[in-house]
Amino acid sequence: MNRQDAYRLLNIDKDDTFKDVRRKYHALMHMHHPDSISGSDGEMASKLNAAFELIKRDGMLDKNCSYIDLGFKENLKAFCKRKMYMDDSLFGDDIIVDTGAYGSYYWEPDLESFDVFIKSISEAASDILKDQKDVSVSKKAKIFHLMIQEFIDPYECIALLYPNGKYNDTKGFKCQINCHIKPEYGIEETAFANELTITPADSRLYVYLKTARIGQIDFDENCLYYVITPLFIQDAVNYILNTNGRKSMGRSSYYYPAVLSLSIDSSKKRDMTSRINLEIASLLN
Secondary structure, three states: OOHHHHHHHOOOOOOOOHHHHHHHHHHHHHHHOOOOOOOOOOHHHHHHHHHHHHHHHHHOOOOOOOHHHHOOOEOOOOOOOEEEEEOHHHOOOOOOEEEEEEEOEOOOOOOOOHHHHHHHHHHHHHHHHOOOOOOOHHHHHHHHHHHHHHOOOHHHHHHHHOOOOEOOOOOEEEEEEEEEEEEOOOOOHHHHHOOOEEEEEOOEEEEEEOOEEEEEEEOOOOHHHHHHHHHHHOOOEEEEEEEOOOEEOOOOOEEEEEEEEEEEEHHHOOOOHHHHHHHHHHHHO
């Protein structure tokens, strides 16, 4: 496949930004991914992946580009700005490139690994704390976690992280997420065979049987705590939590594999930035 083939396959226009290209790629993957259409052999999905990888490396993205030119969305109400880095995984090199861009840019999973994003947030948090005296570890951690929330749009990120999900109407998105439940001490295995509910707190999701907390949901990817929990806080999801037996992690440690099925209503979206800014300001004062 050459560059022209890739442009034609992804229906790219000459004035498209890389962000436009990525959106077209994801829309086509929704149509052709084997998990989205029954009986698909995956051939078109493989071609789309090959075209997108080629464009990332050859056509519209290079190591000297600025994220500003890629049409990144900003949270202009955010408490502070952050430095943007180019993710090494785009090129297969063991380097992280400082783009020189500095702004209130949202995290884009396709262009920044979560680790690189966290690096920029950590630096921004250290910068706003540099004039503070005797800052406790807990205060630093709280500010750090609040700042992460300001730069993640969960409604966009969930679709980017799960391209095999489905849009169920003009405002909703459905996906299934593998996770596991870490039980509270002394909870019987039979409790997890019942209908369970989820309650968010900070960046965690706790599992309840009626009014009793019996565990918390853990994800393999740390970014999911910050993407999924806000959706629950905003009451923007319908969900089903299904467990699948118990698995041992050692002599007395165990967990419950689970599947979290989500139906997300983007009409419930609301801007939490002002509330978060007040929390950060309060901690700094």
